[in-house]
Amino acid sequence: MLRLEQAARHYGGVPALAPIDLDVAPGRTLVVIGPSGCGKTTLLGLMNGLVRADQGRVLFDGEPLGPKTLVAVRRRMGYVIQEGGLFPHLTAGGNVTLLARILDWSSERMQARLSELARITHFPEDGLGRYPLELSGGQRQRVSLMRALMLDPDVLLLDEPLGALDPLIRFELQNELRDIFRTLGKTVVLVTHDMSEAAFFADSIILLRDGRVVQRGSVEDLMQRPADPFVTRFINAQRARWSDDAGEAP
Numbered sequence: 001m002l003r004l005e006q007a008a009r010h011y012g013g014v015p016a017l018a019p020i021d022l023d024v025a026p027g028r029t030l031v032v033i034g035p036s037g038c039g040k041t042t043l044l045g046l047m048n049g050l051v052r053a054d055q056g057r058v059l060f061d062g063e064p065l066g067p068k069t070l071v072a073v074r075r076r077m078g079y080v081i082q083e084g085g086l087f088p089h090l091t092a093g094g095n096v097t098l099l100a101r102i103l104d105w106s107s108e109r110m111q112a113r114l115s116e117l118a119r120i121t122h123f124p125e126d127g128l129g130r131y132p133l134e135l136s137g138g139q140r141q142r143v144s145l146m147r148a149l150m151l152d153p154d155v156l157l158l159d160e161p162l163g164a165l166d167p168l169i170r171f172e173l174q175n176e177l178r179d180i181f182r183t184l185g186k187t188v189v190l191v192t193h194d195m196s197e198a199a200f201f202a203d204s205i206i207l208l209r210d211g212r213v214v215q216r217g218s219v220e221d222l223m224q225r226p227a228d229p230f231v232t233r234f235i236n237a238q239r240a241r242w243s244d245d246a247g248e249a250p
Contacts, residue, residue: 001026001155001187002047006056009042016042017211019056029181029188031198034208035234040191043208044157047189048077061154078148080158084140086132092139093128096146117146120180138169145177158190162197174200195238207231
């Protein structure tokens with residue numbers, strides 16, 4: 001569904017992402033993980049055309065991503081940015097249906113899709129008339145997901161969609177998101193810095209460091225067959241954080 005062929009990006013001569021070859025299979029979930037500044041968001045930006053490759057190319061469903069194909073391709077992608085990115089002057093329903101209105105969907109079609117998405121994401125329909133500031137963090141994330149799903153895209157790109165939530169809401173949404181991915185059969189690329197979250201969602205994991213792929217495989221591959229000492233250090237650091245969190249007083 002998505003392919004990168006020696007795709008790379010530099011900023012001011014500094015490589016944000018080294019040349020990378022990557023295939024994302026249809027209907028599978030690829031999780032991109034790594035420390036801050038490793039190139040995760042840049043990789044996601046290359047996939048949806050928000051970031052242009054300095055070299056190489058990006059293909060979507062076999063077609064190169066470029067000026068002539070970008071608009072059509074983006075309508076086949078749903079994108080959830082960090083902390084949701086909702087427009088504060090629009091209601092929850094207004095945020096979700098924004099692109100559909102631009103595409104001149106009928107009111108009946110929009111309402112039917114909105115009700116369907118509210119059911120899928122367990123969002124209360126009586127909350128669709130509220131503004132983002134009137135919603136909880138978990139509700140805002142559900143609205144962001146509904147907006148990404150509105151046009152029934154083939155691919156979902158999610159940039160740390162649960163990172164700003166408290167642990168209980170995050171746990172609840174993780175389960176709901178995984179159910180949605182499986183039920184709808186979407187191709188998913190999810191960015192996170194949390195190894196436990198990566199293991200929960202992933203069919204396959206890519207670990208980045210300094211814009212380079214250190215290892216790709218299952219969570220078992222990374223834990224039991226690390227390709228580089230950094231892989232082990234990264235996992236051990238995550239384990240230490242889990243232990244610290246578990247030892248915190250309520």
